[in-house]
Amino acid sequence: MTDTQTTASGPDAVLIASGVEGGVRDQVRAWWDRVRGGEMGALPASAGIVVLTVLFTFLSPFFLTERNFANLLTQAATLVMLAMALTFVLLLGEIDLSAGVTSGMTMALFVVLDNVFAVAWPIALLAAFGAGLATGLFIGFFVARVGIPSFVVTLGLFLGFQGLALTIIGDGGLYRLQVREILAIQNSNMPVWGGWLMLVVILGVVAATSVLDRRRRTRAGVPNRTVTLVWVKLAVVLVVGGAVVAVLSQNRSASPAAIVAGVPVVVPIVLTILWLGTFLLDRTRFGRYVYSVGGNAEAARRAGINVRMIRWSGFVLCSTLAVVSGLLSISKVGSVDAAAGREIVLSGVAAAVVGGVSLFGGRGRLLHAAVGALVIAIITNGLGLLNLPAGVNFMVTGSVLVLAATVDAVSRSRASGTVRRN
Amino acid sequence: MSDAPIIELQDVRKSFGPVSVLQGIDFRAYPGKVTALVGDNGAGKSTLIKGLAGVQPYDSGTVMFDGERVELQSPRDAARLGIEVVYQDLALCDNLDIVQNMFLGREEMSHGTLDEGVMEKDASDALRSLSVRTMTSVRQKVASLSGGQRQTVAIARAVLKKARVVILDEPTAALGVAQTAQVLSLVERLAHQGVAVIIISHNLQDVFEVADYVAPLYLGHLVAEVPIAETSYDDVVGYITGSKTYAGAETSA
Ligand SMILES: Nc1ncnc2c1ncn2[C@@H]1O[C@H](COP(=O)(O)OP(=O)(O)O)[C@@H](O)[C@H]1O
Ligand SMILES: [Mg+2]
Numbered sequence: 001m002t003d004t005q006t007t008a009s010g011p012d013a014v015l016i017a018s019g020v021e022g023g024v025r026d027q028v029r030a031w032w033d034r035v036r037g038g039e040m041g042a043l044p045a046s047a048g049i050v051v052l053t054v055l056f057t058f059l060s061p062f063f064l065t066e067r068n069f070a071n072l073l074t075q076a077a078t079l080v081m082l083a084m085a086l087t088f089v090l091l092l093g094e095i096d097l098s099a100g101v102t103s104g105m106t107m108a109l110f111v112v113l114d115n116v117f118a119v120a121w122p123i124a125l126l127a128a129f130g131a132g133l134a135t136g137l138f139i140g141f142f143v144a145r146v147g148i149p150s151f152v153v154t155l156g157l158f159l160g161f162q163g164l165a166l167t168i169i170g171d172g173g174l175y176r177l178q179v180r181e182i183l184a185i186q187n188s189n190m191p192v193w194g195g196w197l198m199l200v201v202i203l204g205v206v207a208a209t210s211v212l213d214r215r216r217r218t219r220a221g222v223p224n225r226t227v228t229l230v231w232v233k234l235a236v237v238l239v240v241g242g243a244v245v246a247v248l249s250q251n252r253s254a255s256p257a258a259i260v261a262g263v264p265v266v267v268p269i270v271l272t273i274l275w276l277g278t279f280l281l282d283r284t285r286f287g288r289y290v291y292s293v294g295g296n297a298e299a300a301r302r303a304g305i306n307v308r309m310i311r312w313s314g315f316v317l318c319s320t321l322a323v324v325s326g327l328l329s330i331s332k333v334g335s336v337d338a339a340a341g342r343e344i345v346l347s348g349v350a351a352a353v354v355g356g357v358s359l360f361g362g363r364g365r366l367l368h369a370a371v372g373a374l375v376i377a378i379i380t381n382g383l384g385l386l387n388l389p390a391g392v393n394f395m396v397t398g399s400v401l402v403l404a405a406t407v408d409a410v411s412r413s414r415a416s417g418t419v420r421r422n
Numbered sequence: 423m424s425d426a427p428i429i430e431l432q433d434v435r436k437s438f439g440p441v442s443v444l445q446g447i448d449f450r451a452y453p454g455k456v457t458a459l460v461g462d463n464g465a466g467k468s469t470l471i472k473g474l475a476g477v478q479p480y481d482s483g484t485v486m487f488d489g490e491r492v493e494l495q496s497p498r499d500a501a502r503l504g505i506e507v508v509y510q511d512l513a514l515c516d517n518l519d520i521v522q523n524m525f526l527g528r529e530e531m532s533h534g535t536l537d538e539g540v541m542e543k544d545a546s547d548a549l550r551s552l553s554v555r556t557m558t559s560v561r562q563k564v565a566s567l568s569g570g571q572r573q574t575v576a577i578a579r580a581v582l583k584k585a586r587v588v589i590l591d592e593p594t595a596a597l598g599v600a601q602t603a604q605v606l607s608l609v610e611r612l613a614h615q616g617v618a619v620i621i622i623s624h625n626l627q628d629v630f631e632v633a634d635y636v637a638p639l640y641l642g643h644l645v646a647e648v649p650i651a652e653t654s655y656d657d658v659v660g661y662i663t664g665s666k667t668y669a670g671a672e673t674s675a
Binding site: 017018019213217218219220222283285291292295296300301302305363 | 475497560566
C-alpha cells in the first residue's frame, strides 16, 4: 500500500513524488526497499509455506496428494477464521484470549439448543451469533469503557467460559452436531465447474477493483502504477488459483467405488469473509481508524476519532468471527465438548503473528493472518503424517511463534530506525 | 486593536485536582495576525490551547468565536469551527503514510469508500503550496520521516482544510536553524492568508520575528496581550519571569 520512492532526492528534485512512478523495475525496487525497511508483510510466512511443503513432501509420500491437500484446507479453515478474527483486536494493539472458548461456548449453546431443546437450527444459530456478539460487547465494555487491559479481561473470560461450557455440557460430555446444513460446510465439495467459476469470480473482482481504483486516481489527477503490475497480479492469481482448483478437481476418493472431487464448500466461504473484512479495513473510514488507534491512540483521539467506539467494535468483530470459526470447527469435528476452543486460541494468535500481524498494533492484514494460519496448519498436518507425538507439534509451533515475534520486534525497530537516515 | 477578534476567551479556568493551572485567562486572537503565547515551563500554555482544541475542555469561562459564544467539548467541535492544532508531541500515526495522516479523521469519501486519489492530490497540493522539498513520497510512512518533516506534515495537516485558526505548540523547539526559518516563513504565509495564528514558543527571537501580538503567561495568569511593536525583549522576559508587571494600557481598551 505504501510506497517509498528512492529515486527523487536532493534539494532540486521534483517536489514530492507519489511513489507510483516508474516501471516494473522501479516498483520492485521500491517494494524491496520497504521489505528491507521492515515492512515484510506475509513474505516470511509465504516463504515458510514453500519450505515446509518441500520438506514434508520429502518426508511423507502422502503429504503432496490431492486428498491430503483438500484435508489440509478444511483442517486449516477453523484456524484461518480465528486468526482473522483475532487480527481485528491485534491491529488495535489488544488481545482476545477468550476468542477460542467463545467459539466453543457458542457452539455448545448452538448444539444443545438444537439437540436438547429442539430449537429450529437457524434460530439456534442466531442465538449462537447473539451470544458471540454479546461477548464482544462485554469485553469491549471492560476494555474500552472501564479501562481494564484486554489481556486481563479476556483471560478472565477464558476461564469463565470453560466453566460455562462445563456447566452446559458436563465434564466428559459430548454433543453430536446433527444439522446437515452445517455439517455440509466442511464435508461437501462444490461441483468441479463451481471451482472454476469461483476462480473466474475472483479474477473478475481483482480486475474490477484495479480498474476502478485506477479510474479514481486518474480522475483525481494523480498518477497510477504501471498497468503491467495489474497483469502480473492477475497472472499470479490465475496461476496459483488455477493450480489449486485443478488439483482439487481431481478425483481424490479413497475407494474406487466413489468419486470425490471439487473445491470444498468452506473455501469460498472463508474467501468471501476474507474479502469483506479486507474491504472493511482497507477501504472504509472504520478500517482506517482501526489502524490509527493501533498506531497512536492519542493521535486518533485528537483527530476526532471515537477511539472507545473503535476499540469496542474491534472486540465485537473478533468475538462474532470467532463464532464462525466455531461453526467451521464443529462442522469438521462433528461434535462439541466442554474443552472446545480451549487450545486453539494460542495457535490463532501465533498464526496471525507468524503471518506478519504485529503484536504491537497497527500493522498487518487479514491475508497475513490467513497465510500464517496455513503455516501452522501445514506444520500440524505434516507432523501428523509423520506420526510424531503431539508434543513435537507444540514445540515446533512454539518455536515458529517465537521466531515470528522476533521478526516482528526487529522489523518494528527497523521501521523507525531507517528513518532518521536523512 | 483594529479587527474584531475571531477568538476571545473570557475568564477561563482549569485545574488538575488541587493544582490550579489556568486562573482566569482573558485572551484574543485576530484573523491575519500572529499571536505569540509565551511563558515559562509549566505556565499553562499547553493547557490553554488544549481547551481551544476541545481536547481538554476548560472547567469554566466563556469562549467566543466570531463574536458568538461556543462550546468546545471535543476535538470535533473545534474542527467544525476551523480550529486546527499542531501539538508539541506531534500527533501522528507512525504506521500510516503522510496522506493518511493529513486526512485522519476527515477522510475524503466517494461511494462510501475512501477516495485515496483525491486525498493524495490534495495532500500533495498542500505540501507543494508550502514549498516542501524534503520528502520523497507522499505515500511514505510517517515512521520514516525526520523531526522537521514530521513537523511539516503536522502543519500541512492543519492548513489542509483551510483552517481559520491554526495553533502551533512549540513548532520550532526540535528543529535546526534552516528548518526553523522554513516553519516561521510558513507561519507568516498562513497569517497572510487571513488565518489567525497562535504560536507557542520559548524562543523570543522567533516571537519577535513573526508575532503581531505577544501574550505572556505567568503562573496561570495572562500578564498582558500587547502589540509586539509596543513592547521590548526585556519587558517580555520580565513578564515571563514575573519580575515585571504590565503597566500599559488595558488590553481590552
Ligand atoms: N493532564 C494533566 N494532569 C495533571 N497536571 C497537568 C496536566 N496537564 C498539565 N498539568 C500541569 O499543569 C501545568 C501547566 O502545564 P502545561 O500547560 O503543559 O505548561 P506549558 O505548556 O506552559 O509548559 C504543569 O504544572 C503541569 O504539570
Ligand atoms: Mg507545553
